[in-house]
Amino acid sequence: MSQSTVSSAATHKVSGKATKMRYAVAFMLFLTVVINYMDRSNLSVAAPLISEEFGLDTAQQGLLLSAFGWTYAAMQLPGGWLVDRVQPRLLYPICLVLWSVATIFMGMAGSFIALIVLRLAVGGFEAPAYPINNKVVTAWFPERERATAIGFYTSGQFIGLALLTPALIWLQHALTWHWVFVVTGGVGVIWGLIWFFMYRNPVDSKKANAAEIEYIREGGGLVDLGSAKNKTAAPKLSKADFALVLGRRKLWGIYIGQFCLTSTLWFFLTWFPTYLVTYRHMDYIKTGFLTSLPFIAALAGVLISGVLSDYMLKRGVSLGTSRKLPIITGLLLSMSMIGAIFTDSTALVITFMSIAFFGNGLASITWSLVSALAPSRLIGLTGGMFNFIGNLSSIATPIVIGLLVSATDFGPAFIYMTVIAAAGILSYVFLVGQVQRVEG
Incomplete structure (x- = not known):
């Protein structure tokens, strides 16, 4: 009996039509991303009170806000190596529990140094998360549905922040900043x-x-990827593997583009609440509400992006255009935050920020290009390199902004963010080129 006959018979025997388990997996990824970004952003919620309690200046605030990024970026390549070798079923919960425990202990920290050390631990243990997400979605979804799936679970980073940031600010107001970390960490352990x-x-x-x-x-879809039944040992990484993922122009295009895209994200995850409180002189409760509006806009952007990209692909538009057009358009829109320099109106500031973060959401299907471009045997390593270079922005953005701004002028931060977004557009236009899997 031929393989196709066996497959047909098996399909008929189990069910007349395919089940939809992949949608449940996408929802699990969505919830994981909500928790992931809740643990990334909780420090920005607590930062003004922490700075007041420990007497931190803007440079020290930038250092604390960037601490996550140091280890998060540094552990991307080891994390990618692990993702290629350890099943997502086992690796993800280990990482989740470890970064969540470190988060809980942040709520018990009694010094600036302790906060930095624990934040470094959170960043290190979160490092494999998005390469795992990419491996899971590459295994569970066909190409024509993948951008929608990535857009859906990526929306978790925005919907969680939009809905939970006001709740965390209320929790901090009702109790203390310490409970922000204890509660978010406890959810992650569970x-x-x-x-x-x-x-x-x-x-x-x-x-x-x-x-x-x-x-x-x-x-x-690579349905055997990460399977417990797949007993084939992963080959040892060689210099040739690193040369491959570092030596292709297409891959550098998405690496640089990701750095530029996530720079905007890290602005909102770190300095945006402080900007509203310190430079716009808003109270914490009002800040919680206004902070949520750009995240809601970003949520709309990322949901539209995945559906639009897959729709174009199904209608015969090329894979490259279907994936890159929303990304480039989103980066263009994110440049609108520079408008905040030219107005004293809070309403206009929030409008500019919402347009910018909508654009960031629209561009957030970049992992679909990792799935499409990465060598199939090096999905984890390519994803790790992509996330490593991209998330150098989690180090650079908080520190550069902390050095650029003064006690009264936040304008240089918006100029910096606009230039970075423009560089991202150039990277996708001139470096990525035709979208096709890199062989090797």
Whole structure:
């Protein structure tokens, strides 16, 4: 009996049509991203009170806000190496629990140094998260659905922040800043345990039938990726592997583009609440509400982006245009934040910020290009390099802004962010070129 006959028979035996387990997996990724970004942004919520309690100047605030990024970036390549070798079912909960425990201890820290050390730990343990997300979605989704799936789970970083930032500010106001970290860390520990018991790779899952697995496989999904049944040992990384992921112009295009894109994100995750409180003189409760508006705009952007990209692809638009057009348009819109320099109106400032963050959301399907371009045997390493270079912005953005701004003038920060966004556009236009998988 031929392989196709076996596959057809298996599909008929299990079900007349494919199950939809991949949608449940996308929802699990979504919840994980909500928790991931809640633990990234909780420090920005508490930063004004922490700075007041410990007497921190703007340079020290920038150092504390950047601490996450030092280890997050440094651990991307080791994290990518782990992602290529350890099943997502096991690696993700380990990382989740460890970064969540470090977050809980931040709520108990009694010094500036302790906060920095614990924040470094959070960044290091979160490092494999997005390469794991990319591996999971590459295994569970065909190419024609992948941007929508990536857009959906990426929206978790915005919907969580939009809805939870006001709640965390209220919690801080009702109790103390310490509880912001204890509560967010506790949620992560619980979810890490749930992930371990619920997640399976497509070919290991008892809830995905043969028809769904075949549908994913025929659409370009790598259904055996990260499977417990796949006993083939991952080859040792060689200098040639690193030369491959560092030596291709296309890959450098998305690496640089990701740095520029995430610079805007890290502005909102670090300095934006302080900007409203310190430079716009708003109280904490009002700040919590206004901070949520750009995140809501970003949520709309990222949801539109994934659906629009896959729609264009299904209508016959090339893969490159379908993926790159929303990204380039989003980076262009993110440049609008420079308008905040030219107005004293709070309403206009929030409008400019909302347009800018909508653009950031629209551009946030960049991981779809990792899935499309990365060598299939080096998905984790390429994702790690992509996230390493991209998230150097988590170090640069807080520190550069802390050095550029003065006690009364925040304008240089907006000029810097606009120039960075323009550089991202140039990278996608001139370096990425035609979108096709790098062989090697």
